Amino acid sequence: MGILNNTLPSNIATDAVDGVIGWGRKSSIWPMTFGIACCAIEMMAVYAATFDLDRFGAGVPRATPRQSDLIIVPGTVNAKMAVRVRRLYDQMAEPRYVIAMGACVCGGGPYVKWGYNTVKGVHKIIPVDIFVPGCPPRPEALMDGILKLRDKVGQDEVFRRRSDTAKDLERRYGMIK
Amino acid sequence: MNESEIISRMREAGLGGVGELDTSAADPFVVIEADSLRAAMLFLRDDEACAMEMMHCVTATERKASIEVVYHLCSYEHHHSLTVKVICERPEGGTHDNWRPAVPTVADIYAAANWHEREQYDLLGVIFTDHPDFRRILLPQEWIGHPLRKDYIYPSEHGGIPLELDAIPLYMEGGEEAVAAKKAERPAGEPLNQPPSKYSARPDAGGKAPESSEGKVNNSRDSAH
Numbered sequence A: 001m002g003i004l005n006n007t008l009p010s011n012i013a014t015d016a017v018d019g020v021i022g023w024g025r026k027s028s029i030w031p032m033t034f035g036i037a038c039c040a041i042e043m044m045a046v047y048a049a050t051f052d053l054d055r056f057g058a059g060v061p062r063a064t065p066r067q068s069d070l071i072i073v074p075g076t077v078n079a080k081m082a083v084r085v086r087r088l089y090d091q092m093a094e095p096r097y098v099i100a101m102g103a104c105v106c107g108g109g110p111y112v113k114w115g116y117n118t119v120k121g122v123h124k125i126i127p128v129d130i131f132v133p134g135c136p137p138r139p140e141a142l143m144d145g146i147l148k149l150r151d152k153v154g155q156d157e158v159f160r161r162r163s164d165t166a167k168d169l170e171r172r173y174g175m176i177k
Numbered sequence B: 001m002n003e004s005e006i007i008s009r010m011r012e013a014g015l016g017g018v019g020e021l022d023t024s025a026a027d028p029f030v031v032i033e034a035d036s037l038r039a040a041m042l043f044l045r046d047d048e049a050c051a052m053e054m055m056h057c058v059t060a061t062e063r064k065a066s067i068e069v070v071y072h073l074c075s076y077e078h079h080h081s082l083t084v085k086v087i088c089e090r091p092e093g094g095t096h097d098n099w100r101p102a103v104p105t106v107a108d109i110y111a112a113a114n115w116h117e118r119e120q121y122d123l124l125g126v127i128f129t130d131h132p133d134f135r136r137i138l139l140p141q142e143w144i145g146h147p148l149r150k151d152y153i154y155p156s157e158h159g160g161i162p163l164e165l166d167a168i169p170l171y172m173e174g175g176e177e178a179v180a181a182k183k184a185e186r187p188a189g190e191p192l193n194q195p196p197s198k199y200s201a202r203p204d205a206g207g208k209a210p211e212s213s214e215g216k217v218n219n220s221r222d223s224a225h
């Protein structure tokens, strides 16, 4: 299958096949067990029974980056932690997705002015797919972010040639989808 | 015992350098000279009537003319407590860059002081002489400066990790070659070229404003077409 990836023209057959594959992929997102600061508490609430992320197929966090497709970065990324976030991201297999959760990882949040060692937004370190602002975001907000990510994953090109948007994103972030 | 009784007991035992009880603050404290700090702490811990077995906290405060190191002690046995301060006067022209106040360590008297003293060194640059394991505790070991000092200059990057709000993401537009080219333009030792944001009220980050608009990067995600 590898050699067919992104080589076929977009027509009714490849669109249908990609649609089915996309539906399968978006319904089985495996997030990584990863939390840095206060936002992680809200994230745990989303996994737990009240909000039950498993309804959307993303409810079982994997304990290793090698098994996960999604890294939710919930919490303040500082200079020491940035190296670890980057390393975990690098260990994940393609295709991989990033959700920046909370004001801190969207752009510094409460530490934007006097945070001497805070990275003002995790997008300075790794490419981000979905930003979920809030301090901390409500669990509903994170769930909305995950639903948006599902839409995005469902539209990915697998057999079809990559669209201009996808190519543009790739060029922008220097990554292979 | 209340605080003044503890202090008179210290005086009776012949400890020098113990000041008067200062009740002007919400938390009454006694100032002890740095030279007699260790003897005083040993006395407070071992004396039967004081029996201060516990040190909650070592902290420090920067003031205009001094840096104060504050020790909070208490006794489970007698249910009393004492706040001790050591005041290090700021020498003439003493700044972040050239002045590190020195205080003898009490880490071998109270084990709890070990990490707390390292934290005060990390954030305020107080040197605790003869500390058994004296290095930074929170910030990376190779961090420069002590961030809670008033005249600390904020870094714009640390080891290639951008710390400015306006910093160019490591994955910037133009891919990796453009990043590499940008890096080459920058002479070794220069900080990453981020000027502070015009909305930022942070102290000068030491970044340089870009000379032309060419080097400017559009971070807005809407510009994808």
Ligand code: SF4
Binding pocket: A037, A038, A039, A040, A074, A075, A076, A101, A102, A103, A104, A105, A109, A110, A134, A135, A136, A137
């Ligand atoms: S955004 Fe707010 S809640 Fe989330 S990690 Fe930052 S400070 Fe904590």
